[in-house]
Amino acid sequence: MSERTLGAYIHVPFCSSRCGYCDFNTYTASELQRDGTTVSAATYAQRVIAEIAGTRAQMSDDARQIHSVFVGGGTPTLLSADDLVLIIKALDVEFGIAPDAEVTTEANPDSVDREYLATLRAGGFTRISFGHQSSASHVLQLLERTHTPGKTWQAIAWAREVGFKHVSVDLIYGTPGESDEDLIATLQDVAKADVDHVSAYSLIVEPGTRLAARVARGEVASPSDDVAASRYEIIDEHLTTMGLTWYEVSNWALPGGECQHNIGYWRNQDWLGIGPGAHAHLQGTRSWNVKHPAAWASKVDADESPVADREVLDADDIAREDIMLRLRLREGLPLDGLTEQARAEAELAVLEGLLVPEALADGSAVLTFKGRLLADGLVARLWA
């Protein structure tokens, strides 16, 4: 198994306010205060470092270096830049970070300045991903996002100035009230910015969110799959024109700009999961930490493992996950692991226009444009 790469995901469960569509494991300062916990952004890095040390102790026979780091949230940039750097240092001390490793953090354009970014860069971060979502203020309002759209472009410019080689923006499309024109205007802004990577996600109304409640009350219309499909088409067209190519269903990059850490997920590699609710995947076992920051903190403080539960995957589970994940990638799903029946389905999918015929002839299942939007149904068919 030594050829599997090892990544590290660090979860930062803090936000200054909660967005109406968000169902992530994240908390505002007032929510944490209400829950009566001492967990805060200020004390967070120490505990993360403690968990990293504990994790290292448990996998002392694993000689692999860290191949990629991704700090996500929540809003990682609610931590001080120094704290983020300390976390990276801890990973390097405990595991060793490979010299060419990709080290990414997500960032809110509102909570960074040039100096902050410079500290990150100097401390070993190589890549930064800004949550822009949309340039249309009425869309941001519906999403209850706090940042002002213009901030993103300033933050990107600073990131370049301080030496970040890779800069990405996240977009959300298919929000109620968003028009094709709104989306196109956003994409035109992206075209002007100096980014080598774009992630674009269709808005999903997650149960339990404020947005779901508003949809249920009939205040806003739930985005339809048809609208989302044509918006996806617009996005793919614009990004392709800018020279960015899709390498995963929701991700586009200039050559060399692909996110190595995320590719690790889709290639079904190994990774550590640090922080409340973080998932890990190691040697055929998926595990996840206790979800609430307070519960997590008390485990870490007591020198106990914060793992809540784990799932040992059998050969069938692994095969199914492989299909589910690799099919999302432009490099494709190798056919050699598939059953006869799955290959027959793949042949059929070519006739239906879901898979690229040439790629299939060369031994892998690669989604066509139409197939990218219909990938989940195809996954289930290839599980034959």
Added chain:
Amino acid sequence: MAASKPAPGATDPSIIRNFCIIAHIDHGKSTLADRMLQITGVVDPRNMRAQYLDRMDIERERGITIKSQAVRLPFQAEDGIDYVLNLIDTPGHVDFTYEVSRSLAACEGAVLLVDAAQGIEAQTLANLYLALENNLTIIPVLNKIDLPAAQPEKYAAEIAHIIGCDPSTVLKVSAKTGLGVEDLLNEVVKQVPAPVGDANAPARALIFDSVYDTYRGVVTYVRVIDGQISERERIKMMSTGEMHETLEVGVISPEPIASKAIGVGEVGYLITGVKDVRQSRVGDTVTVANKGATEALGGYRDPVPMVFSGLFPMDGSDFPVLREALDKLKLNDAALVYEPESSVALGFGFRCGFLGLLHLEIVRERLEREFNLDLISTAPNVVYRVVMDDGSEHIVTNPSEFPSGKISEVHEPVVRSTILTPNEFVGAIMELCQTRRGTLHGMDYLSEDRVEMRYTLPLAEIVFDFFDALKSRTRGYASLDYEPTGEQSADLVKVDILLHGDPVDAFSAVVHKDKAYNYGVAMAAKLKDLIPRQQFEVPIQAAIGARIIARESIRAMRKDVLAKCYGGDISRKRKLLEKQKEGKKRMKMVGRVEIPQEAFIAALSTDDSGAKPKAK
């Protein structure tokens, strides 16, 4: 009282009174029967329960009687004489008219029980006519006179008008409180004639019901006309010539009481150990094997299924369970017929024949409830007789088997129906019957504001959703009764529904030519809403033969992929897709089109509100 009870088998016919109660659902028949059981003391107050004679759960819940019951009630009348009253409880629904007629034939009198707040209903009227045809003495009674909404004068006048009596002779009772019930029993003694029969003639007993009991086999309910039926005696069923030995005879009061014999005029039961009610047919005559009667009592008829429907298990692997369940129900239901059927869309099931819609519903409900089956039933249809140009003939019980080719004539069953309604709805009913191809035969005022309308209607039109339409157009006030009167030739065609070019047999229907277009358009529209989008466009077509009469199209699904799939999403997403795949196994395939079972159920139900939004 016990000492003076006349013994079964040795009861002088002159002290016997055999009667039944004719009433509409909810007019209080079972409650009245309960009071009679109490007043005559056959049920201990401690053992009393509501609807004592209705034994099936389904009867109690629906407040209806499906199987007949007979109970022997000892009663000391005003004249001081101990009488034996036999109350024969009858089914009260249009599907069971024949069974009702046999129950009536076992009686000399009938209590006509009418709700004093609602007046007489069509089914009651139909059964009353049956009773009059059988020369029964009618004792008119208004029930629920204690209700604030009761209008005893109005409805007494109505009843008097119908049966031709003096309104003042209409008895007034409250079955709930027991008020007037004892007077009613005295009137039964006074007015209903004692049975007359020849005690020395060869035995002849009329079967008015038979019930399968797991422990005792078939229990046959009979009314002895001549002679007597004894225990340990060879008997003969006159319609089939089959011979059996009586293992037990007796009376019900209200639990079975075995006796040596039952004689002239008596009502009781016999058990021979047979396991199938078809060997004890309602309406048949029982005689003794040795020197038995040569002439059967009249009126016997084989049960004829009028309505057919396909019953399919939701889960294909339940097919053997369904077969076993039908085999069991059949033991107790002489009218139920079925044969295996295979449908492209629904898999293996049975095409079942029923006496009518209620019978269908009851059988279905019992299958689901007593045998724990989940079923899909196809839209009910009638039996068509199709004559081809070359003179050959097809009997069609399944629309998908309607012949193609050169058809000369199609015959469909028709019924004579009676509708009772407040006069303000006459126009609405005429309009409804018009659209259902009805022919009006007459109209009479029962009272100043209630009208009896007589129509001939194709049974197929009633089977569809006539009763619901009638109720909704008359705010529930109109009531309906009908009986088969033969067949008529009509301009009928088969409409097929095609999905992506493949016919879906379960949706084929035989309809009148003038309605084929509407049916096709409505069905195509309904399916468009019910069938989830597929990865390709799915045309829905309605066709008569090769001619397309309506079309719709389900647009291709463009997107099913979830945008995000990162480290923390993987387990959840795998499980979600696994669950969806499991769900797909329950889908029915028509060609390459996947149809969820809920869509079939909703499309096959005539109730629009049953249509659920399609699954995502």
